[in-house]
Amino acid sequence: MNTRALLLVAVAVVCAAAAGRATAASAVGSWEEIANVDDPKIQELGRWAVVAATKRAGVPTNALTFNEVYAAEKQVVAGLSYRLHLEASSSGARYGRYVAVVYQQTGANTRELVSFEPTH
Incomplete structure (x- = not known):
């Protein structure tokens, strides 16, 4: 795998992890049915x-x-x-x-x- 492809995969993983944390954080304090x-x-x-x-x-x-x-x-x-x-x-x-x-x-x-x- 070339450096550019590896960098894109790393960025995608970081973004996915950040989105998961944001979703979990927004659940705290919000009302859920x-x-x-x-x-x-x-x-x-x-x-x-x-x-x-x-x-x-x-x-x-x-x-x-x-x-x-x-x-x-x-x-x-x-x-x-x-x-x-x-x-x-x-x-x-x-x-x-x-x-x-x-x-x-x-x-x-x-x-x-x-x-x-x-x-x-």
């Missing part, structure tokens, strides 16, 4: 978020009943954040849709309800 929202872990996070939100609001924990997570995303940070789109019903049997953000620290068994907001 969770395809399987029926995963018991995701549904449990939604259930936990509803209970945590009612406790935070100072209302009885049965004032809002978890129904299901119907869409979810995750974000890699210093742990994982989950943005859960969920349905819950009030004691008057009214269904509502909410977006909950839950932060879960990697390696620890700690969770934090970052936000819980109704959607329109």
Whole structure:
């Protein structure tokens, strides 16, 4: 192989490696859809978020009943954040849709309800 061809191959390898690193770096901090929202872990996070939100609001924990997570995303940070789109019903049997953000620290068994907001 001549010097010119070898140089072109080396440049191509370096460019491909740099592109791979850029893709991996852009994934950190961006939201990624969770395809399987029926995963018991995701549904449990939604259930936990509803209970945590009612406790935070100072209302009885049965004032809002978890129904299901119907869409979810995750974000890699210093742990994982989950943005859960969920349905819950009030004691008057009214269904509502909410977006909950839950932060879960990697390696620890700690969770934090970052936000819980109704959607329109």
